[in-house]
Amino acid sequence: xxxxxxxxxxxxxxxxxxxxxxxGHPEAGxxxxxxxxxxxxxxxxxxxxxxxxxxxxxxxADEVLDSRRFLRRGxxxxxxxxxxxxxxxxxxxxxxxxxxxxxxxxxxxLVTRRPVVNLVHHVHREQWPEVFGPVRARFGWWLxxxxxxxxxxxxxxxxxxxxxxxxxxxxxxxxxxxxxxxxGRDQVVEPVTTECSDEPxxxxxxxxxxxxxxxxxxxxxxxxRHRHPGIVLHVVGHGYWHDELVACAxxxxxxxxxxxxxxxxxxxxxxxxxxxxxxxxxxxxxxWGLAIVEAGALGVPSVAFREASGTTESVxxxxxxxxxxxxxxxxxxxxxxxxxxxxxxxxxxxxxxFAEGFSWEATxxxxxxxxxxxxxxxxx
Numbered sequence: 246x247x248x249x250x251x252x253x254x255x256x257x258x259x260x261x262x263x264x265x266x267x268x269g270h271p272e273a274g275x276x277x278x279x280x281x282x283x284x285x286x287x288x289x290x291x292x293x294x295x296x297x298x299x300x301x302x303x304x305x306a307d308e309v310l311d312s313r314r315f316l317r318r319g320x321x322x323x324x325x326x327x328x329x330x331x332x333x334x335x336x337x338x339x340x341x342x343x344x345x346x347x348x349x350x351x352x353x354x355l356v357t358r359r360p361v362v363n364l365v366h367h368v369h370r371e372q373w374p375e376v377f378g379p380v381r382a383r384f385g386w387w388l389x390x391x392x393x394x395x396x397x398x399x400x401x402x403x404x405x406x407x408x409x410x411x412x413x414x415x416x417x418x419x420x421x422x423x424x425x426x427x428x429g430r431d432q433v434v435e436p437v438t439t440e441c442s443d444e445p446x447x448x449x450x451x452x453x454x455x456x457x458x459x460x461x462x463x464x465x466x467x468x469x470r471h472r473h474p475g476i477v478l479h480v481v482g483h484g485y486w487h488d489e490l491v492a493c494a495x496x497x498x499x500x501x502x503x504x505x506x507x508x509x510x511x512x513x514x515x516x517x518x519x520x521x522x523x524x525x526x527x528x529x530x531x532x533w534g535l536a537i538v539e540a541g542a543l544g545v546p547s548v549a550f551r552e553a554s555g556t557t558e559s560v561x562x563x564x565x566x567x568x569x570x571x572x573x574x575x576x577x578x579x580x581x582x583x584x585x586x587x588x589x590x591x592x593x594x595x596x597x598x599f600a601e602g603f604s605w606e607a608t609x610x611x612x613x614x615x616x617x618x619x620x621x622x623x624x625x
Contacts, residue, residue: 259293262342264345266301279428279535285313286609297332340359354399365403366405401424404423408557412554426615442477442522445522447524449480449525450518453490457486478502480504518543531549567582
């Protein structure tokens with residue numbers, strides 16, 4: 246029996262996740278993937294897992310999936326008070342609470358004495374103005390940067406990158422109350438037989454929302470197509486910003502060079518990634534950059550923005566891809582990979598090797614160890 250099996254034999258954890266979305270939500274992204282994979286592993290290892298989240302069309306209010314109990318209550322904003330109500334109702338049957346903070350947390354320390362882990366993917370300073378007007382953006386940032394850091398001052402902060410940890414510490418969070426656990430990646434079960442396309446092919450993978458800045462990828466195509474007339478950009482993902490992006494492609498005159506695929510199954514996603522020459526991640530902010538590792542696992546180098554924070558760890562600049570600072574840099578780095586197949590292969594192979602170091606099982610095991618330490622009263 247391994248040491249970790251011995252740990253699990255000592256007793257089952259009763260874990261309550263509070264998250265505004267789950268993996269089935271139409272606007273789910275990397276944060277929801279993290280929640281889904283980790284909670285699935287915890288339940289598979291025998292722990293009692295409950296996920297409280299918002300409802301959405303077609304979703305059951307109460308449901309058991311992969312041994313996890315889902316309680317879906319409320320919508321985008323009402324899920325927060327209703328989530329706290331569920332915590333109060335189940336407080337005697339919970340050992341530890343994982344409060345997922347997407348800008349605004351659930352404020353769980355206000356209603357429970359159980360150990361609380363505040364799961365933060367990234368700080369939203371730059372995103373508030375992208376989504377809300379100036380007044381609501383200032384209020385939201387005040388809640389995130391000032392109020393949340395005080396309410397969760399005794400909680401352990403689980404973050405997906407050292408960059409996010411450093412930003413939280415800069416806001417006043419105690420360094421000793423932060424734990425970095427990198428996101429894993431889905432293993433490619435079925436062999437991907439798709440070969441790299443003959444014509445230059447770019448891919449963007451993620452939710453279609455303003456802060457992902459897919460418009461920059463469209464602008465890059467508009468500049469590159471003069472020198473690479475056969476270039477194609479595959480946009481994989483869905484979201485409420487879809488129509489705006491379609492209109493942007495039309496304004497730039499690149500509609501014929503852009504393919505909007507929407508949400509696709511894993512097999513098709515992997516085939517699109519494998520056929521691409523370069524993966525682009527023009528996002529304004531990323532806690533980690535899951536799409537970068539997914540592309541890397543298939544031997545595709547990435548170009549991302551340095552300012553996005555977590556990308557400085559998911560991209561090894563100059564080795565698995567490039568980090569850039571503006572649109573001109575995005576175009577130059579992408580073209581450097583398009584015109585040099587030897588460089589592209591070299592960075593792609595390095596990206597594949599780097600991606601091999603990540604798995605959801607390892608991520609789940611690290612989270613499990615943190616939760617055990619919290620329940621035992623000795624946070625790592």
